[in-house]
Amino acid sequence: MIVLNGGSSSGKSGIARCLQAVLPDPWLAFGVDGLIQAMPASMRASDAGIEFGPDGGVLVGAEFRALEAAWIEGIAAMARAGARVIVDEVFLGGAASQQRWQKALGGLQVLWVGVRCESAVAAGREVARGDRVTGMAASQADAVHESVFYDVEVDTTHAEAMECARVIAALSGDGRRGCPLVPVPTHAPPRSGPRGPSSG
Amino acid sequence: MIVLNGGSSSGKSGIARCLQAVLPDPWLAFGVDGLIQAMPASMRASDAGIEFGPDGGVLVGAEFRALEAAWIEGIAAMARAGARVIVDEVFLGGAASQQRWQKALGGLQVLWVGVRCESAVAAGREVARGDRVTGMAASQADAVHESVFYDVEVDTTHAEAMECARVIAALSGDGRRGCPLVPVPTHAPPRSGPRGPSSG
Amino acid sequence: MIVLNGGSSSGKSGIARCLQAVLPDPWLAFGVDGLIQAMPASMRASDAGIEFGPDGGVLVGAEFRALEAAWIEGIAAMARAGARVIVDEVFLGGAASQQRWQKALGGLQVLWVGVRCESAVAAGREVARGDRVTGMAASQADAVHESVFYDVEVDTTHAEAMECARVIAALSGDGRRGCPLVPVPTHAPPRSGPRGPSSG
Amino acid sequence: MIVLNGGSSSGKSGIARCLQAVLPDPWLAFGVDGLIQAMPASMRASDAGIEFGPDGGVLVGAEFRALEAAWIEGIAAMARAGARVIVDEVFLGGAASQQRWQKALGGLQVLWVGVRCESAVAAGREVARGDRVTGMAASQADAVHESVFYDVEVDTTHAEAMECARVIAALSGDGRRGCPLVPVPTHAPPRSGPRGPSSG
Numbered sequence: 087m088i089v090l091n092g093g094s095s096s097g098k099s100g101i102a103r104c105l106q107a108v109l110p111d112p113w114l115a116f117g118v119d120g121l122i123q124a125m126p127a128s129m130r131a132s133d134a135g136i137e138f139g140p141d142g143g144v145l146v147g148a149e150f151r152a153l154e155a156a157w158i159e160g161i162a163a164m165a166r167a168g169a170r171v172i173v174d175e176v177f178l179g180g181a182a183s184q185q186r187w188q189k190a191l192g193g194l195q196v197l198w199v200g201v202r203c204e205s206a207v208a209a210g211r212e213v214a215r216g217d218r219v220t221g222m223a224a225s226q227a228d229a230v231h232e233s234v235f236y237d238v239e240v241d242t243t244h245a246e247a248m249e250c251a252r253v254i255a256a257l258s259g260d261g262r263r264g265c266p267l268v269p270v271p272t273h274a275p276p277r278s279g280p281r282g283p284s285s286g
Numbered sequence: 287m288i289v290l291n292g293g294s295s296s297g298k299s300g301i302a303r304c305l306q307a308v309l310p311d312p313w314l315a316f317g318v319d320g321l322i323q324a325m326p327a328s329m330r331a332s333d334a335g336i337e338f339g340p341d342g343g344v345l346v347g348a349e350f351r352a353l354e355a356a357w358i359e360g361i362a363a364m365a366r367a368g369a370r371v372i373v374d375e376v377f378l379g380g381a382a383s384q385q386r387w388q389k390a391l392g393g394l395q396v397l398w399v400g401v402r403c404e405s406a407v408a409a410g411r412e413v414a415r416g417d418r419v420t421g422m423a424a425s426q427a428d429a430v431h432e433s434v435f436y437d438v439e440v441d442t443t444h445a446e447a448m449e450c451a452r453v454i455a456a457l458s459g460d461g462r463r464g465c466p467l468v469p470v471p472t473h474a475p476p477r478s479g480p481r482g483p484s485s486g
Numbered sequence: 487m488i489v490l491n492g493g494s495s496s497g498k499s500g501i502a503r504c505l506q507a508v509l510p511d512p513w514l515a516f517g518v519d520g521l522i523q524a525m526p527a528s529m530r531a532s533d534a535g536i537e538f539g540p541d542g543g544v545l546v547g548a549e550f551r552a553l554e555a556a557w558i559e560g561i562a563a564m565a566r567a568g569a570r571v572i573v574d575e576v577f578l579g580g581a582a583s584q585q586r587w588q589k590a591l592g593g594l595q596v597l598w599v600g601v602r603c604e605s606a607v608a609a610g611r612e613v614a615r616g617d618r619v620t621g622m623a624a625s626q627a628d629a630v631h632e633s634v635f636y637d638v639e640v641d642t643t644h645a646e647a648m649e650c651a652r653v654i655a656a657l658s659g660d661g662r663r664g665c666p667l668v669p670v671p672t673h674a675p676p677r678s679g680p681r682g683p684s685s686g
Numbered sequence: 687m688i689v690l691n692g693g694s695s696s697g698k699s700g701i702a703r704c705l706q707a708v709l710p711d712p713w714l715a716f717g718v719d720g721l722i723q724a725m726p727a728s729m730r731a732s733d734a735g736i737e738f739g740p741d742g743g744v745l746v747g748a749e750f751r752a753l754e755a756a757w758i759e760g761i762a763a764m765a766r767a768g769a770r771v772i773v774d775e776v777f778l779g780g781a782a783s784q785q786r787w788q789k790a791l792g793g794l795q796v797l798w799v800g801v802r803c804e805s806a807v808a809a810g811r812e813v814a815r816g817d818r819v820t821g822m823a824a825s826q827a828d829a830v831h832e833s834v835f836y837d838v839e840v841d842t843t844h845a846e847a848m849e850c851a852r853v854i855a856a857l858s859g860d861g862r863r864g865c866p867l868v869p870v871p872t873h874a875p876p877r878s879g880p881r882g883p884s885s886g
Contacts, residue, residue, distance in 0.1 A: 100814030214700030
């Protein structure tokens with residue numbers, strides 16, 4: 087499994103699609119946007135569900151958390167059933183969000199990927215996309231990485247989605263059957279462009 | 287769990303959204319369209335993946351089947367983890383498709399729903415939607431129901447999605463905790479509009 | 487030109503796509519949804535632009551009106567330049583909205599079509615679509631037809647988009663070159679299903 | 687008026703949305719994608735209409751050209767009626783395409799903007815978007831600029847949509863009422879990032 091974590095408009099979905107194109111085997115790609123789409127419309131603006139504030143803040147309620155937990159279990163089960171899965175996530179709770187995934191993914195080989203993008207650049211891309219609540223990009227750019235550990239980090243501020251995907255694919259072990267996942271030091275300075283195994 | 291099976295443009299997704307609106311608890315809704323979206327773009331027109339013929343026919347390859355099997359396992363795991371789940375499916379293989387789901391859903395309470403729509407009407411709605419391959423509605427209208435059993439059948443030819451959803455919701459047991467699912471005879475003549483428990 | 491007027495979720499866009507499919511010549515279809523998409527994002531929730539209230543009400547400001555007036559002039563110019571054009575509109579101002587179009591379309595042959603749908607049915611379809619502000623269908627169902635005159639009215643409550651399109655196409659004069667547009671009496675009781683030339 | 691010309695996936699639509707955000711007055715944004723959406727579905731894969739080849743090539747027929755000519759007249763009429771309009775175009779015919787617009791826009795103040803993007807980068811973004819025919823980006827990257835003249839050129843290879851929009855907005859005259867449009871020399875070397883008035 088590959089888990090991409092980054093703020094809104096940091097470029098995760100584009101990287102996921104490029105990964106699907108460059109990885110030799112077929113991978114499924116799921117994301118938290120798909121989970122929100124799967125929820126009842128009434129959950130999208132309620133205290134129990136998810137609320138998008140006018141300033142780009144996101145509030146998540148208890149019922150959202152319960153459905154999300156079941157969704158995470160389901161994604162893990164897909165991987166256990168043999169599917170290669172890319173998840174495109176926004177760890178609103180930082181390390182706590184990662185722990186929820188770690189617990190569900192126990193025993194599976196996971197590549198944790200941090201997708202960075204400078205706040206001002208992500209905010210500009212949010213405007214260019216035209217379909218997102220303004221302010222989400224800026225408010226999430228740093229918060230989602232708090233105390234999260236990664237096998238590799240990429241930075242879309244100056245790198246294309248395709249370049250980032252190639253860096254990640256080289257580490258994913260796909261296409262190199264029998265070759266174990268090479269762990270990458272994770273304490274190198276972030277935001278310095280895509281980093282491969284040798285850059286740590 | 288609620289599994290809706292019907293041909294393209296028979297109105298399954300609309301019924302799923304209405305179910306989410308009328309059922310008192312929050313339900314997640316997933317569908318085979320979402321699975322196809324989750325696959326690599328290259329799988330959408332390849333022998334190994336899924337192919338949409340110019341006449342509306344759909345061919346599915348071995349790799350598609352493998353990913354689909356894992357996806358079904360994952361949806362089942364979401365339900366086992368406590369989520370209420372509506373699945374919107376197209377049983378291209380008829381009874382064989384249903385058996386794949388039955389095997390994965392073993393032990394879960396499932397309401398099987400047939401969503402019928404007269405072929406000519408579904409074909410007209412396909413044109414009105416404007417985003418589907420022409421011919422899928424007609425070619426699937428009957429084939430997907432072959433030898434499939436249902437707890438209840440609805441027919442969108444003359445009934446609104448909301449009416450169908452109310453019929454299904456009344457049988458779903460949601461909101462009536464402790465009340466067992468009432469099975470509905472399934473051999474009544476199809477295509478006679480939404481049928482409730484008393485109509486069989 | 488064909489101008490379709492009806493409330494949100496009354497089925498105008500589906501009828502427009504079916505018209506494009508059944509009319510022998512190629513027709514362009516434009517709608518007020520496209521105009522809103524063409525406006526700056528900031529206009530979509532501002533006093534000067536357009537505002538969608540939580541109850542489904544729609545407020546339109548002065549700058550919206552100015553851009554809309556230019557858009558109407560542009561659509562009229564496309565028709566004068568030889569394009570066959572279907573417009574899918576919501577006359578929030580009833581007769582006053584129609585007069586704005588009439589003034590711009592002076593000299594052009596126009597078929598005015600009222601698209602009716604019972605309020606409760608349109609509200610259910612709004613839920614089934616899942617992408618509209620709840621309440622718009624109900625609040626617009628009758629108001630948009632106030633004091634508006636039509637060459638023909640269709641009612642999607644019990645008729646498919648394709649059936650409605652065939653009724654309209656038969657009156658459009660397309661395919662019957664040289665045959666003048668047959669005006670249809672417009673004071674027959676509304677909401678009685680699609681009405682053709684012989685029903686007036 | 688502002689006319690943006692560039693190949694598929696060069697970033698025109700994102701620049702258009704950023705322009706709408708940074709320009710002080712409300713501007714309408716239309717594009718050739720919208721025109722294609724407005725055409726009958728049958729025109730999207732026919733000899734008379736528009737055809738997308740498996741290799742990303744685009745063929746346009748006589749009926750497409752006729753509707754396009756009327757559409758161009760309509761956009762010009764919107765501008766003459768007082769609307770500020772951004773057009774996002776793909777000059778498949780190079781200079782000949784520009785001449786069609788020039789003829790229709792006679793008498794209007796137009797800012798011609800070339801949107802460049804290196805072919806390989808645009809091709810990568812095409813994959814990342816996931817909703818385009820593969821190959822269009824590469825096949826159009828250079829061809830659409832052939833013998834076209836511009837007031838300003840921007841290059842999205844290394845510049846964000848928002849940066850490009852700021853360069854264009856500074857030249858658009860909007861917000862500087864009474865100040866004439868400053869023409870920019872157009873024979874400077876292309877593909878060197880966004881160029882402002884002083885860079886020519």
